[in-house]
Amino acid sequence: MVDTTCHAWSVDIRSARTIQVQLAKRVRLVDETRNVTTVAGVDTGFEGEGAIARACIAVFHWPDLVLAETAIGRQPVTFPYVPGYLSFREMPAILEAAEKLSTLPDLLLCDGQGIAHPRRLGIAAHLGVWLDRPAIGVGKSRLCGTHGPVAEEKGATRALYDGDDRIGTVVRTRTKVRPLFVSPGHRVDHGAAVRWVLATVGRYRLPEPIRAADHAASRRIRTSSH
DNA sequence: GCGACAG
DNA sequence: ATCTTGTCGC
Ligand SMILES: [Mg+2]
Numbered sequence: 001m002v003d004t005t006c007h008a009w010s011v012d013i014r015s016a017r018t019i020q021v022q023l024a025k026r027v028r029l030v031d032e033t034r035n036v037t038t039v040a041g042v043d044t045g046f047e048g049e050g051a052i053a054r055a056c057i058a059v060f061h062w063p064d065l066v067l068a069e070t071a072i073g074r075q076p077v078t079f080p081y082v083p084g085y086l087s088f089r090e091m092p093a094i095l096e097a098a099e100k101l102s103t104l105p106d107l108l109l110c111d112g113q114g115i116a117h118p119r120r121l122g123i124a125a126h127l128g129v130w131l132d133r134p135a136i137g138v139g140k141s142r143l144c145g146t147h148g149p150v151a152e153e154k155g156a157t158r159a160l161y162d163g164d165d166r167i168g169t170v171v172r173t174r175t176k177v178r179p180l181f182v183s184p185g186h187r188v189d190h191g192a193a194v195r196w197v198l199a200t201v202g203r204y205r206l207p208e209p210i211r212a213a214d215h216a217a218s219r220r221i222r223t224s225s226h
Numbered sequence: 227g228c229g230a231c232a233g
Numbered sequence: 234a235t236c237t238t239g240t241c242g243c
Contacts, residue, residue, distance in 0.1 A: 082231090083230080083231040083232065086232055087232095089233080111232085112232050117232080122232070123232075137232085139232050140232080140233085141232065142230095181232080
């Protein structure tokens, strides 16, 4: 069972930074996704003018890529949005959703960065270490790092660096469409991270598992129309 | 001090 | 992230 109640997520930025530096030491960049049977997408939406975080985890069978299960977690937001500290806002709701799953997925594709983070602990790395599950960060934009130009064809890649550190890969998942920022979160390497993203992309820019999670997480509550 | 800055 | 319908370009 995942422990969410016995932890203070409502810490100040100072403490959060210390926690990130400590947990970053537990990240393992070795590919352990050779026998994956289930791949999940993770994303969070907000309700009540940002007071409530609504996270969704959409689990898919692999390699069928057929939806297996979905879980949603809703928790009050206890941390402001500050670039570099996103996980402290979304983690409580995400962990609640994880507890509701019948089984934890073999691989987590998260909306956000993995180690492509100032202290190498983006939300995918934080979640991966916390659950000790393979995880990959899929950002729609850049948090940090530099890279050369990415060819405009689908499948084109360019390494992302922070100084001399390789922190991720910029990946074009659709021709002539803005690329994604892919980075390992935990128990995967750069190559595997990119392969998983390209393998789970369908007709759209984002991997199908993340699209499904995003859809369910931001789906507003409304009455039937008619 | 100034600019950058996941969702 | 969120407020929101149609419109433009590949
Ligand atoms: Mg998101």
